[in-house]
Amino acid sequence: MSASTAPADLYxxxxxxxxxxxxxxxxxxxxxxGIFEFPFAPEDWPKRLEGKAxxxxxxxxxxDHIDLHDFPYVEIHQTTAPETIVVEMRGVGRLVDTDSPFDMSYIAVVTIKNGLITRYRDYWNPLAVQNTAADFAGSNR
Structure with a gap:
């Protein structure tokens, strides 16, 4: 990807x-x-990650926790700021620990400058995968 890659294409x-x-x-x-934010993160989860590392x-x-199989629905909306997009999407797959289905809808607000993600706000519902989500968060604190 290059600095001239459109935000929707990079996403x-x-x-x-x-x-x-x-x-x-x-x-x-x-x-x-880059800043990665989770506005709906439950207690004991990171709400903000600062930097690529x-x-x-x-x-x-x-x-190791979520085996994604597909994004059957992705709709990308351009905002009045050309570097920022709003994404509605659905991810499906399976939860590795329980082998149960994973089906999550997301809204993301993503800003891309010079061909790189500078801010990503991930609005997802952690209650939909509470047990595996807790395991994932615990291993990533």
């Missing part, structure tokens, strides 16, 4: 990397000072 590329379980390549889409540390074990 879609990132989803492909998550499906491929290529977490290092997904983290490479981040600016060194913190994002990498947090995401390292993601495929």
């Amino acid at each position: 879609r590329h990132g989803l492909r990397l998550l499906l491929d379980k290529d977490i290092p390549a997904w983290v490479d889409l981040w600016d060194e000072n 913190a994002v990498a540390d947090y995401m390292r074990g993601y495929p």
